[in-house]
Amino acid sequence: MRKISLLKTLATAAVAIGASFSALAADPIKIGSVLSVTGPAAFLGDPELKTLQLYVENINKAGGVLGRQLQLVHYDDGSDAAKANAFGKRLIEDDKVDIIVGGTTTGSTMSMVPLVEKAEMPFISLAGAVVIVEPVKKWVFKTPHTDRMAAEKVFEDMKKRGLTKIALLSDTSGFGASGKKETEALAPKAGMTLLASETYGPKDTDITPQLTKIKNTAGVQAVFVFGFGQGGAVVNKNYKQLGITLPLYHAHGVASEEFIKLSGPAAEGLRLPAAALLVAEKLAANDPQKPVVTGYRKAYNDRYKEDVSTFGGHAYDGLMLAVEAMKRAGTTDKAKVRDAIEATKGYIGTGGKVNMSPTDHMGLDLSAFRMLEVKNGDWALIN
Amino acid sequence: MSQFLQFLFSGITVGATYALAALGFTLIYNASNVINFAQGEFIMLGGMLVFFFLQAGLPMPVAIFLAIAIPAIVGMLIEKFTIEPAREADVVTLIIITIGVSLVIRGVIQVWLGKGTHSYPAFSGNDPILIGGATLLPQSLWVLGITALVVVALWYFFSRTLAGKAILATSCNPLAAQLVGVNTQWVLLVSFALSAALGAIGGVLLTPITLTSYDVGIMLGLKGFVAVVVGGLGSGLGAVVGGLLVGIIEAMAAGYISSAYKDAVPFILILVILFFLPRGIFGAKVTERV
Amino acid sequence: MNMLRRHKPLLILAAVLLCLPLVLPNNFYYDIAIRMAINAIIVLGLNLLIGFAGQISLGHAGFIGIGAYASAILPTHFNWHPLLAMVAGAVGASVVAAIVARPIFRLKGHYLAMATLGLGIIIAIVIKNEATYTGGPDGMPVPALGIGSFSINGEKQWYWVLAALLLFSFWASRNLIDSPFGRALRALHGSEVASQVMGVDVVRYKVAIFILSAFFASLMGSVTAHYIGFVTPNIADFFHSIELVTMVVVGGMASIYGSLIGAVLLTALPQALSTFEGWETVVFGSILIFCMIFMPRGLVPTLAERFGGRGEDA
């Protein structure tokens, strides 16, 4: 008996909440979102959520989309993919959203993919791995650059400097594991030799043993670190502590102002591929991305008094792609919106220029990545 | 050789923090038979609070003092409001309570100070010291030195002062201690305050090396628990040896065996040790009375 | 008459499960009900170990992980039939449990807690690291569960499958605790030495119930994997173990009804708290603390006692 009454209460509560919302704004467009706002991936999900909240508000102030207000329905999966699956179901079945933007990590995204495919719900993921869009899934799109692109971009730069024998150090998160897989697969094709491959935990406090091993591996010309979050800063500190002088590369998962702050002088000279957002002010005046990234940066800074990260930018792109598609489709009909997203051409976002097609549900090419170097405690563009 | 030395340095530095966490576990366990799963949160509090007070413009020594004093007060509040009312409860129930406490602490810090990762400058620079081809950060010396100091101070406290002996007596037999006039409630409060302060000291010292964020306490606490069990519950010496051992073995495993499986190594170690020594290395053998 | 009285709780549960779909508004609520049932079955098994036999396990998610990944890996990489994979997983989990159980159950209290915790974490790390088969931290998809051309699809079908499984588990658990085997288990919790001199081989019983609960945890891991269609290492991690133990303790140790209530409440709670905007952890932690301080024996036994029930076999 308990069970019935409990569920009944839950059900009525949900209905009541739903009703009060619809009374406030007549028939809003519902943007659903599942993000990792807590847990190990919180530093990705947190700015993503803030960005979505900020821009939904801004768009609504400017009159909304198709004459309707936007309503953001978001859940925190706590960086647990299984929870993402449950919340995804909730968005589709209970909240009946019009589109889903989110899925902070690849795991969360992939756990929702079967749901959205079955429910025929347009879904724009904010996660990195290639598997999300390869093979192409009819209803699934993504905004961030892939891990494979990061490896390609880094290899391109290494070869320019004549570095072909490298050591890989990846973290054990989904991001790092997928990056490791892609890098190892790509290396022989790109003419690179991996002399060592070590891993570390994203929350590790000391990575000197792995770096010592790399340091003592003969012939290594450069070190490529594929990880995200604070672990990357610890790598930098240990790197300096051990006095390793080889050129150091990171992947895009650490691209934030915070990363330099945490690493201190140890970050000096390292390079990484990142979206233009990080160097918004330093872009050439005629760069097509300049107005977009400076605009986003300013809006975010003004509102939250904290530095932007490229991850928030991914959420911005996701929301804008969705909104643009709805505008072009002139409706929120899911199939038409999906078609419109797939037809996106020349959209300029924080991540780069997006050209979607039936065979490419990300729409970015290598030019979307800028190669950056830390100089005097700040990001600098290199060609 | 220099490689081995490097792994050793790395292991000892990390191990010293595990040892401090383990000592905190031991103090509380001895006074109350509770394994405090919130111990790791004190380490987190130490680092986060120093960062917060520095940001607020306080000088370093004041920031450090507050970052140790506040967790000590939090420790006493925990004892007063969650452990004391549940004195008679089961082991599992108490474990769940301390897990609840750790969730609350972590949650409050997360809402208050955000989810970002933070750090502050090392106490005496970042120029590595070269020893036998291996390098050591000055901050590591701080960690080791203060840990050693804490261990000596604790030893003195427990073997030479009345207050310390009162705590020991309570841990042996609370009723008997009460009969000879020890205020056992006071002992519990002091133990919680002391172990919280120990954890916070660890956090304060370690943050310049390892960085901190609202959720670093989980893993540090867990490793501290491993250290306690390796050394033997209730033994202060065991806690220190266990902590260092876990740190060193972890570093050696990462260096020589597999960096992917290094996190599993402490737990494999635990299973192996418990198979052969069911009460850890220094744990007392107890014959049950029937 | 006696028959009816004996089976009254079972009939009530059956009635509840039968009527529940009438009030479930949509698939999302079916989904919650299914997850509640899955947790309830695991918690029933875990409560036999923790509540009735008095042995802690902080690593049960490891066994759930073994089942889930057996169901994901064997059909995907080796073309096994999903049902066969499910059985293989459960047998595998039982074997792992059996191998470690003998040495582990010489241990008591916190040492046992640590050993089981370690076991769970080791399993989770293996799953995370062997990415070639497991897909690593990002996880992998799981094929549908079916026989021949028929496969279980959608929340409504799964609901009935889980309802049947829950009824069976409830019935079997009640049978077990009221049997010679079950009494021996409870006796060794009450007084280990007394049960020994009565002829109970305590280690054998602890090992047996550990294996049994591992077996069911693994089966439910398989069911979870097939139901969600996707599995990640989170299913095996430490926090999941703690979550399950929390369900046991909050619901009530050594209480069959407590297992059900604990699983239902703590499955619903995160969904209910999702509106708290950042304060979820604080609220969740506070609820745990309050529950445990004011009802240290858990909800069901405490309330049963307060409202005059017997509470003993509850």
Place this chain on the structure above:
Amino acid sequence: MALLDVENLSIAFGGVKAVQNVSFSVEKGIVYSVIGPNGAGKTTLFNLITGVYTPSEGEIRLDGNSIAGAAPHELALRGMARTFQNLQVCMNMSALENVMVGAHLKLDRNLIKAMLRFPSLARRDDQLRDEARELMRFVGLEAYWNLGANSMPYGALKRLEIARALAAKPRILFLDEPAAGLNSKETAEIDELVQKVAESGITVVLVEHDMKMVMNISDRILVLDYGKKLAEGTAQEVRDNPDVIAAYLGSTV
């Protein structure tokens, strides 16, 4: 051949020799008592014989077969049962269930059959329930049969332990201070109960402080002091032994 033979039995905890070179035999069908001042090693002796402790030295034989070092549950299988000085009642179970646990070895303990509640197992269980009630009546606990053990008074729990031990249908029963902590009326009742048990043909080994009871019902008595055997014999022989009188400080026994 004696039912139970103990030869040169010793055990040490740390440096303390709790039992030293104790030897005695218990013939079938008698009431054999062990007495001695507090700390004389009586309970330790019981723990050694029933397998709770492993002896450091010495030999214990049941029916002529060595059983030293065997686990308690193995000894139960050979027909040993006991009660405890410090109550070892399972407080998490009902009184009746406690008694039913006593019959553990007489039952089908299969896990699968239990879960599926096989009819054969269910029938036997119902039968056992009646037998257990009968036993509770035998020890005078019929009023409590439906209660949880945790709601029974101390005196009743003492008898519950005896009922539980009897449920195992033992050949030899060790009673460790069955009357400790009871008032004189209750002690008299226990006295009567022990005699009833002995009359039913079970060999009883008894540790007891109540000398009136011991002298009344014992066929033979063993006196321990500081872990050593001080004297052994019939009630009269022990009563007249000067060493025993000295050990009890001349108190009239």
